[in-house]
Amino acid sequence: MSANNALKLTKTSVEKLPYPETGQVFYRDTELKGFGLRVTKGSKTYIVENSICGKACRVTIGKQTVFTAEQARVIAKKLLADIAVGINPNQQKALERRKTITLHAVFKDFMNTRTLKPKTCYLYQKCFERVFATWHHKQITEINRTNIAEHYQHICQAHGDAYANLSFRLLRTLFNFAIASHEELMNVNPVNVLHDKRQWKVIPRRQRFIKNHQLIAWWQAVEQLENTTLRDYFQLLLLTGLRKQEAATLQWSSIDLQEKTMTITETKNAQPHTLPLSEYLYSLLQRRQQLTNSIWVFPNPATQKPFIELRQQLKLITEKSGINFTCHDLRRTFATLAESLEISSYAVKRLLNHKQSQDVTAGYIVHDVERLRAPMERITQTILKHCLNQDFQN
Numbered sequence: 001m002s003a004n005n006a007l008k009l010t011k012t013s014v015e016k017l018p019y020p021e022t023g024q025v026f027y028r029d030t031e032l033k034g035f036g037l038r039v040t041k042g043s044k045t046y047i048v049e050n051s052i053c054g055k056a057c058r059v060t061i062g063k064q065t066v067f068t069a070e071q072a073r074v075i076a077k078k079l080l081a082d083i084a085v086g087i088n089p090n091q092q093k094a095l096e097r098r099k100t101i102t103l104h105a106v107f108k109d110f111m112n113t114r115t116l117k118p119k120t121c122y123l124y125q126k127c128f129e130r131v132f133a134t135w136h137h138k139q140i141t142e143i144n145r146t147n148i149a150e151h152y153q154h155i156c157q158a159h160g161d162a163y164a165n166l167s168f169r170l171l172r173t174l175f176n177f178a179i180a181s182h183e184e185l186m187n188v189n190p191v192n193v194l195h196d197k198r199q200w201k202v203i204p205r206r207q208r209f210i211k212n213h214q215l216i217a218w219w220q221a222v223e224q225l226e227n228t229t230l231r232d233y234f235q236l237l238l239l240t241g242l243r244k245q246e247a248a249t250l251q252w253s254s255i256d257l258q259e260k261t262m263t264i265t266e267t268k269n270a271q272p273h274t275l276p277l278s279e280y281l282y283s284l285l286q287r288r289q290q291l292t293n294s295i296w297v298f299p300n301p302a303t304q305k306p307f308i309e310l311r312q313q314l315k316l317i318t319e320k321s322g323i324n325f326t327c328h329d330l331r332r333t334f335a336t337l338a339e340s341l342e343i344s345s346y347a348v349k350r351l352l353n354h355k356q357s358q359d360v361t362a363g364y365i366v367h368d369v370e371r372l373r374a375p376m377e378r379i380t381q382t383i384l385k386h387c388l389n390q391d392f393q394n
Contacts, residue, residue, distance in 0.1 A: 006030050009037055009069045014044060034083075035076040037064070046072035048079045052088055059089045101185075103143065104136040106178045113177075117266065119245050122308060124170055131155055131167040140178055141185060145193035152194055161201035168194060209332040212386045214323050219387035221321035230313055232284055233298040237327055239281055239380050241334030241352050243268065244327035248306040250297040255285055261369055264353075273353040276373035278380035337382055343375045351376065 007013055009029045017027065019041055026047075029035040034050045044064035050057055059079050061072050079089050107128055111121065135143060148168070155164040172191035179186060194200050210218055225231045237247050246264045254263045260277040262285075267273050277285065288297060300307045310327065318324050331352070338348045350372055 009035065009046075009073070011069050014064055014069055017044065019044075029073070032073060032076060032080075034080050035073060046076070048076045048083070048089075050080060050083045052083055052086060057083060057088060057090065059083075100139055101141075101178070101182070102137050103132060103140050103174065106140055106174050109181070110174055110177045117245075119308070123166075127163075127167050127170055131159075131163075132171065140175070143190060145190045148190055149193050149197065149199060152199060156201060162203050165201055165203060206328070207332075208325070208329050209336050210323060210325055210329060212337075214321075215333075215383065215386040216389050217321040218317070218323050218325070221317045221323075224320060225313070225316070227301070227313075229288075229298050229301065230307075230310075232288055233307070234313075234317070234330070235284065236281065236298075237330045238334060239278065239383060240275060241331045241338075242275075243331065244310070246273075248298060248308075251295050252289065252297060253295070255289075255297065257282065257286060257289070260373075267353055269353065269355050271353065271355075274369045275351065276369050276376050278377045280380050280384060334379065334383070338375070338379050341375075341378055341382060343378070347372060347375045351379075 005025065005027050007027060007029070008031055009027065014037060017037070017039055019039060021041065024038055024040045027037045027039065028049075029037075034048055036047050036049055038045045038047050046061040046064065046067055046069075048059045048061060061067060061075050061079070067075070082089055082092075111124065116124070148171070152164055152168050155167055159167075168191060172189060175186075175189045175191055179189065219235075222231055222234045225234075233247060236242070237244065240247070240262075242264065246267060249266060250262065250264065254265065256262070257277075260282050262275050262277060264273040264275075285297070292299065294304055296304075296306055298307065299305060314326065335348060335352055338351065
């Protein structure tokens with residue numbers, strides 16, 4: 001910069017400086033080293049310039065229309081004093097802005113950044129709205145360990161231990177995400193207080209399944225459903241052991257009626273899962289295909305998209321059958337009946353698509369879907385025998 005661009009910055013001298021037609025021009029104060037003015041085509045802005053650890057640092061004070069030269073000079077002295085002791089004002093400003101980040105902003109950023117399954121998005125959104133509604137506009141730096149420990153106990157009492165665990169695992173994930181994005185905000189995730197104080201609730205693994213003598217009442221209740229799509233859906237769940245979302249999002253492109261197989265691509269363990277169709281399931285799916293034009297095997301008649309919430313339907317079946325159950329109970333029922341038939345554990349695990357990563361021997365076994373056909377047929381026949389109270393042959 002030429003010496004002509006050095007002058008004492010005063011209200012009068014700054015007002016007289018011309019605006020360049022293009023680009024920007026810098027003027028530096030002759031009395032306070034590091035204090036300057038940046039002039040562009042449409043504005044004049046006071047700045048401070050110096051170096052920190054050998055690196056240039058330029059800090060914007062503000063426009064000439066907002067600050068007088070003397071006001072800007074006072075601010076410049078303070079900024080230059082900070083820089084002299086190694087404090088970067090730009091980083092301080094960024095940190096102050098980040099400290100105002102709210103929990104809702106972190107949640108929104110997390111949901112936009114992560115690739116999540118629709119069901120997961122739905123559960124996270126519902127959980128966040130239900131459990132942390134009063135914290136939405138709270139700055140994350142204000143949410144401390146005491147807040148978290150107290151709110152966790154409240155949610156345990158209001159919604160149950162399992163739901164509290166789910167909710168605060170989500171909160172822990174959000175804080176981890178915030179720390180990864182803005183590591184200067186905090187060093188330790190405050191949700192760790194639940195581990196440090198051993199407050200996480202231990203949830204016993206569910207063991208409930210539909211017993212053999214209950215299957216006939218359950219099947220009859222399902223058969224009475226007016227919605228035939230849901231009738232077929234629940235029957236397929238019981239006869240395959242699929243997870244509810246795997247069955248709900250099943251598409252016709254995944255069904256091969258010629259080979260009598262179905263393939264689930266979106267699975268819990270991220271491994272494609274191909275199952276043989278028993279004769280009963282083959283007939284059920286063949287009939288369904290003739291009655292629908294949807295890409296989905298089990299479309300919701302109201303939306304023509306997969307079912308998301310089935311509480312009302314579960315309640316209706318329970319009322320008619322007298323049997324309390326969840327969709328995952330049907331998976332346990334399938335597995336329990338399979339085990340009772342003394343089908344090999346490897347075959348049962350394959351049918352349920354359970355990982356066998358810890359089993360060295362399993363890694364040497366090459367599985368063919370046709371080897372699962374006979375076990376699947378035996379399981380289907382046994383289930384139908386209990387459901388219909390008679391030997392069933394398709």
